[in-house]
Amino acid sequence: xxxxxxxxxxxxxxxxxxxxxxxxxxxxxxxxxxxxxxxxxxxxxxxxxxxxxxxxxxxxxxxxxxxxxxxxxxxxxxxxxxxxxxxxxxxxxxxxxxxxxxxxxxxxxxxxxxxxxxxxxxxxxxxxxxxxxxxxxxxxxxxxxxxxxxxxxxxxxxxxxxxxxxxxxxxxxxxxxxxxxxxxxxxxxxxxxxxxxxxxxxxxxxxxxxxxxxxxxxxxxxxxxxxxxxxxxxxxxxxxxxxxxxxxxxxxxxxxxxxxxxxxxx
Amino acid sequence: xxxxxxxxxxxxxxxxxxxxxxxxxxxxxxxxxxxxxxxxxxxxxxxxxxxxxxxxxxxxxxxxxxxxxxxxxxxxxxxxxxxxxxxxxxxxxxxxxxxxxxxxxxxxxxxxxxxxxxxxxxxxxxxxxxxxxxxxxxxxxxxxxxxxxxxxxxxxxxxxxxxxxxxxxxxxxxxxxxxxxxxxxxxxxxxxxxxxxx
Ligand SMILES: [Fe+2]
Numbered sequence: 001x002x003x004x005x006x007x008x009x010x011x012x013x014x015x016x017x018x019x020x021x022x023x024x025x026x027x028x029x030x031x032x033x034x035x036x037x038x039x040x041x042x043x044x045x046x047x048x049x050x051x052x053x054x055x056x057x058x059x060x061x062x063x064x065x066x067x068x069x070x071x072x073x074x075x076x077x078x079x080x081x082x083x084x085x086x087x088x089x090x091x092x093x094x095x096x097x098x099x100x101x102x103x104x105x106x107x108x109x110x111x112x113x114x115x116x117x118x119x120x121x122x123x124x125x126x127x128x129x130x131x132x133x134x135x136x137x138x139x140x141x142x143x144x145x146x147x148x149x150x151x152x153x154x155x156x157x158x159x160x161x162x163x164x165x166x167x168x169x170x171x172x173x174x175x176x177x178x179x180x181x182x183x184x185x186x187x188x189x190x191x192x193x194x195x196x197x198x199x200x201x202x203x204x205x206x207x208x209x210x211x212x213x214x215x216x217x218x219x220x221x222x223x224x225x226x227x228x229x230x231x232x233x234x235x236x237x238x239x240x241x242x243x244x245x246x247x248x249x250x251x252x253x254x255x256x257x258x259x260x261x262x263x264x265x266x
Numbered sequence: 267x268x269x270x271x272x273x274x275x276x277x278x279x280x281x282x283x284x285x286x287x288x289x290x291x292x293x294x295x296x297x298x299x300x301x302x303x304x305x306x307x308x309x310x311x312x313x314x315x316x317x318x319x320x321x322x323x324x325x326x327x328x329x330x331x332x333x334x335x336x337x338x339x340x341x342x343x344x345x346x347x348x349x350x351x352x353x354x355x356x357x358x359x360x361x362x363x364x365x366x367x368x369x370x371x372x373x374x375x376x377x378x379x380x381x382x383x384x385x386x387x388x389x390x391x392x393x394x395x396x397x398x399x400x401x402x403x404x405x406x407x408x409x410x411x412x413x414x415x416x417x418x419x420x421x422x423x424x425x426x427x428x429x430x431x432x433x434x435x436x437x438x439x440x441x442x443x444x445x446x447x448x449x450x451x452x453x454x455x456x457x458x459x460x461x462x463x464x
Binding site: 035036037038039041044046047048049050051052053054056057058059060061062063064065067068069070071072074075076103105106107114116117118120126127128129130131142143144146180182188189191192193194195209210212213217218219221222243244245246247249 | 273274275276277278279280281282283284285286287288289290315316317319321327329330331337339340341342343344345352353354372375376379382384386388389390391392393394395396397413414417418422442443444447448449450451452453454
């Protein structure tokens, strides 16, 4: 059960490090690396009553699960990819461009699919009504963006670098700066929501959400790369971040069968 | 020699967090079919945690065939025109942990298949998305022959079955943990046949 008092960061870090140490031992003993977060990760306190206790049930995806909802340019305006032009004035903070590609597990581009993002403002404050952080709201920044990937799987957003923010997981808990990303693939099985981080953040080792991914290589996949080529003179800093979805799960046989029926939704 | 089985490692998921409520919901996000149109039904239920408490900050998405069992490829989910069925919708739980969709009964995608709705769940406190299915309760022969349901013990199988309400709607509750814990799925898929001697 939850402890009668909140833990200190020191206690929290000890918990995080104990789990990390157990994981390193399992790797050393030959276990396969874990590429996804642990659903049961007690340092993230809200997960304690919100993780399934039974193993995920292995099954072959079928029909609808091998297709994906379709989104198009009637769903999303190209203007929604620029989070800095939503209001009449310029938002406060460091203007950035975040760009990359959405790929499937075979390295093929995921074209024409929806990407949604949301984030705190430069001071670490969300517009959300339940955000109690006493940092200023920026009247010129909402922090919500959308786009449709290009034929090469590319996406690009112009926004403001979000600030770190406190939360109540433990005493003096702070989230490293991040942008929430929501992604669709060409199959429903590829649906994912995740968070993109910025390189070199000193809060990484202290954050139970980031550390819920116990594998260092896997965690690194959420960290964008600074790219000076993407930086615009006198205007904005550039970050690259590519996203790889799971799968595809569809077999050749199924692809051929769907093709014959004229119901191929790749 | 190039290893044909090489593939990229997927990017990890992360929790949707507490502050998606101003970003992910959109107008008519949960109305796959306009309420009151012929054939439209309500699909509703409650999302609860391991203590049986409702989860007020969860978000569900459903993806389903149309009433004829066809998988549609229609755009327009984010800006609904009121008559095009896109097959996809999104619903946030409120303070009571309750979600609601307006949709149609999914048809069987092939003769004898058990009709179901694909579901993905996100929530604060949930470190990664969870997939599951909602089966229609009526076609007992198809349900008995369904490969996924057949692979589950009886007490777990029932967590994937909706119940039919007197008004024709569907009721399906999701329990994240504990008694009656919903079955969540990990998809295998045969992928491509392994290259011989690779
Ligand atoms: Fe956040």
